[in-house]
Amino acid sequence: MPNLSTAVVPSPARPAAARPGLSFTIGQDVSGCWVALESHGIAGGLFRNRDDAIHYAGVEIRNGAGEIRFATGPVAFTAGR
Template sequence: MANAQHIQRRSAHSSLLPAPARFIVGRDRRGSWIVQDRQGLVGGLFRNEAAALHFAAEECNHNPADICHAPEGVVLDLDGFPAASSNLH
């Protein structure tokens, strides 16, 4: 019975933690803006921060909790995405 109470408390506590943002917005090594999707479904390379934020907002139905900036000094890349034609937004 003690184990069951421990599991219930732990799952109740974890439900209070906020879910991580789905999209991370940051820069790559060349200074271009990148949007990475934690689910690996969409993302891209953008000319400026406004375009990157606009894309992320559209993808998550304008839910600000689903978008975060990469921490200072973190460099993003698109290595996990398949190569495509030059589709710079």
């Protein structure tokens, strides 16, 4: 799993047309917190509930060139290096 330096890492500031397709995995960590992680480790966060995680991923994908997947098991989220 990617090692993210903060709890929520914004995507790079680029126009939507120049942004590559982002792919998010949404699931719960071992303690039950909801997690959304971009597959390349460029964005992610911890959320109060599933809907908030889905909303975050949807905003990050805002140009529609991406996907949201749901984990079938625990999702590991680490902050800091």
